[in-house]
Amino acid sequence: MRGQRKKWENTIVIRNVFDPKEFEVAMDKILDHKEAMRSQASNFGKIKKLELFDLHPEGVVQVTFEEVESADMCVATLHKRMYAGRTLYVTTWDGKEKFKIEETAAEREERIKKWNEFLETEATSSK
DSSP states (O other): OTTOOOGGGGEEEEESSOOTTHHHHOTTHHHHHHHHHHHHHTTSSOEEEEEEETTOTTOEEEEEESSHHHHHHHHHHHTTOEETTEEOEEEEOOSOOOOOOOOOHHHHHHHHHHHHHHHHHHHHHTO
């Protein structure tokens, strides 16, 4: 319909949320960043989906709202706002850009090894 917004305009992209290297030493930070962004974005409306791309070098989080207006308010409010000492860059998704980074088999093995070490450390420290 003429004047109707595109279906992807209810999705925003938040860049510079994190440095992927920080997850190499503290994997629990993934959840911390995800919950912080969910908390910030939920101030603007109901969230359908929130995805953190932990391997993306630009520190990307993608948020999909139920309403386009919620996405618009979020972009207007959070763009260039400070978070954890970093400046956030928030834009409306263009409907095309992909953020998932494919890792090699060796990188995947290394990540799983580190994750298992992290889980073992957490299990022994909680006893």
